[in-house]
Amino acid sequence: MEIPTFSIEKAGDIAIVIPSPTAEKMAEDLMLTATDLVLDPLDKMKPSGLVFDLSEVDYVGSLFLGFLLRCHKRVKKHGCEVVIAGASPNARELLHLTGLDTLWPIYNDRKEAIAALNSD
Numbered sequence: 001m002e003i004p005t006f007s008i009e010k011a012g013d014i015a016i017v018i019p020s021p022t023a024e025k026m027a028e029d030l031m032l033t034a035t036d037l038v039l040d041p042l043d044k045m046k047p048s049g050l051v052f053d054l055s056e057v058d059y060v061g062s063l064f065l066g067f068l069l070r071c072h073k074r075v076k077k078h079g080c081e082v083v084i085a086g087a088s089p090n091a092r093e094l095l096h097l098t099g100l101d102t103l104w105p106i107y108n109d110r111k112e113a114i115a116a117l118n119s120d
Helices: 021-025 028-044 064-074 089-097 110-119
Strands: 004-012 014-019 049-053 081-085
Touching: 014 021, 014 028, 014 064, 028 064, 028 110, 049 064, 049 110, 064 081, 081 110
Parallel strands: 014 049, 049 081
Antiparallel strands: 004 014
């Protein structure tokens, strides 16, 4: 069974989490495992900002939103600001319908998101 990966990159003291295109189709148990695999390095990094770069996924369902919320809750303990970058029209619509677009600023791309986090 293939487990989709999440890449984590750094830009200064900002962490960027990039889900693979197949992340939107992960089963619940794999998504929970992926959450731990992403959060462990973020706990060690203690970034000042976190960008979820969604440019490689088209649709985000409830499991994926749960992943985003779990990550958000954990990094906020360290005072980390969380933003979304590169969300597709489908993902933007779901973030809007769930009201999560009021929790996380949404930027067109990673560069714009990083610039916004660095300006705070």
